[in-house]
Amino acid sequence: MVETLVRPDQRNDRAGVGGSPRARTWTLAVACMGVGLVVASMTALNTALGDLAVATSATQSQLNWIVDGYTVALACLLLPAGALGDRYGRRGALLAGLVIFALGSAAPAMLHTPLQIIAGRAAAGVGAAFVMPATLSLLTVAYPKEDRVKAVGIWAGTAGSGAVLGMLGSGVLLEFWAWHAIFWSLGVAGLVIFALACTVASSRDSTAPPIDKPGAVLIGAALAIGVAAILEAPNRGWSDPLVWGGLVAGAVIAAVFGVVEVRRRQPLLDMRLFADPGFATGVASIVVLFGATFGFFYLGMQYVQQILGYSPLMTAVAFTPFMVPLAICSALSFWYLPKLGLRLVIFMGTALMSVGFISMHVLDLHTSYLELAWPTLILSTGIGFCTAPTTSAIMGAVPDEKQGVASAVNDASREMGGALGIAVAGSILAGRYSRELAPHLTQFPAPVRGPATDSLAKAVEVADKLGPQGRPLAELSKTAFMTSMHSSTTVLAVIVAVAAVLIGLWAPGPDGRQLTPVRGAVARARRAAGRHRAAAR
Structure with missing residues (x-):
């Protein structure tokens, strides 16, 4: 009984x-x-x-x-x-x-x-x-x-x-x-x-x-089309019909998925969960975290290889310290999260990430490894401070019979964030690089100007073929790359800083309360979700 x-x-x-x-x-x-x-x-x-x-x-x-x-x-x-x-x-x-x-x-x-x-x-x-x-x-x-x-x-x-x-x-x-x-x-x-x-x-x-087949097809199509469009943005540009058309199509299918899921008795994903401040904070924060992580790697790997001249192996070794604060902060989250609460943890972590991106402005054509290491460690500490708490917030908001779906939401947020981070960083880098370099290439023939403005790697390749005459081209290209990289890190810093404020206002504190006046709506949504699950059982 x-x-x-x-x-x-x-x-x-x-x-x-x-x-x-x-x-x-x-x-x-x-x-x-x-x-x-x-x-x-x-x-x-x-x-x-x-x-x-x-x-x-x-x-x-x-x-x-x-x-x-x-x-x-x-x-x-x-x-x-x-x-x-x-x-x-x-x-x-x-x-x-x-x-x-x-x-x-x-x-x-x-x-x-x-x-x-x-x-x-x-x-x-x-x-x-x-x-x-x-x-x-x-x-x-x-x-x-x-x-x-x-x-x-x-x-x-x-x-x-x-x-x-x-x-x-x-x-x-x-x-x-x-x-x-x-x-x-x-x-x-x-x-x-x-x-x-x-x-x-x-x-x-x-x-x-049972598996919600219509929901599975809709969310799969939405994510596939949306992520593919985002990943094509750095190459094609955001104004390309395939890019913006894919984003619109993905958003429309995702909206249809949300409508279908709200009406189903046993949905693949209970959309009412997004009214839970912990769940919503976790999803939004993970998108920001992994956007920052993959955006950083996209920029940092090119800088280390193309500017500092590291080999593939030494590039990986150079970024190994990135793992240390991330691993330590993640492993200690069980200690600091209950004391500080999700709101303060996310705010502090994202603020550190923003500082890390701004600190990358010290990098130049002749930077030492130590000058690269300390902005990397600041950024990694901020990411590590938030990674485990955001995942725990998502998993803790979902009943045990849906833990696989909750884990998938966590992972899908990571993939979407990573794709967005690469797209934003890559688009700004490519656009600014071409604009910075093109005016300085008038003394070079057209067969040189075209490849040089495509990317730094192509510019260096062309410069090597030109011999001593290619040295000015290599220097101009590297200077243009540094300017464009700093523009990308500035934009990423601003995006993360804005996210820090917005997520900080929405996220619950140690007492589970929010700064914004939405607790009544959240409580009603939770009660409705509970009645929905009870009716389904």
Whole structure:
């Protein structure tokens, strides 16, 4: 009789804490390995694009999609994959995803045309879409609520460090082998983690609702079209019909998804959750965080390689300190989050990020590594301060039978933020670079001016071919790049600072209250969501 009075999410919580501490720690280790591999795969190919271009004769657009095809496939399938894990088993979703990821990652090592490599990367992204939400939802149902923030903090720190680990690993591989080794290594790593994941306890929620197929199709299409359009913006420009048309189409489909979900008894994503200040703060903050992270890497990698002349491996080594404050702050979130509250944590973290971007103005053509390191550490500290609390806010607002979907929302926010960060930074960099350089190239012939204004890399390549006469061109191009990079970091600093104020006004404090007068509306939305779930059961 007592059991009938216990809500399904309470039953799941009791089941989740039934395992031994050793079993939960092992689940955390496997989950961190899985998410680390998925994130590392996003950046691993950045160090090998030059080799790929030579070996496959890929165009610049094809090279972009060798990287971005993975991201688009991952983003558009995250929510359906998370729901499938909730419904049919999270460990099963993790295992299936790892197999698909391993096969898709290894396939390009045996293929030779750009289109085949793009297809293989997209297949790996499909597998990653099942892996990423499964790793987080396995943790949140395995750990008791009082320990979840600590586990999520370790997971979030690993996810945040994955980008640097991917560059570092691929840089080491390229020192000894050809680019094929990167694909083979990703495939083998996926199979190794698959073997380890077989030992993790199964996790399936019998109360999870059936898969909302219309919702899955709509949100998948919206994310795929929107992310693809954003990723094309730096190359085509925001005024290109494919870019703005894709953004409009993605927004319209997303709006249709919201209307459909509100009317369904068992939606894929309960839209009323966005009225919860913790959930909404988590989603908005993660978009900002990962936009800043990927925008920084997009600018920083080009600066370190093109201006300072670092090799791919040394570039990865140069960014390794980025992981230290991020990992420490994420792991300690269980201590400072209850004391400070989500509002102050997010405000302080985003403010630090803004300071980090402004501090990048000290960089010039002859910067030392230490002058690069300290703005990087400021930025990383701000990101690390916010990463785990925002993820915990999202997961904590959703009942246990929907943890896979909540994890997918968290991951989709990361992908959307990363794509936006690259698009904003890349668009400003490309536009300002061309405007700054073009007036100074009148003394050069037209065959030189065209490639030089496309990018710094092409300008340096042309300058090398010209010999001593190319030195002025290289200097002019590098100066124009520095000016445009500073413009990009200024815009990113302003965006993050504005987000800090807006999110700080909306986010709840330690007492769960907001500064803005929306508590009554939120309370009503929560009661309505509770009645909606009760009616569905």
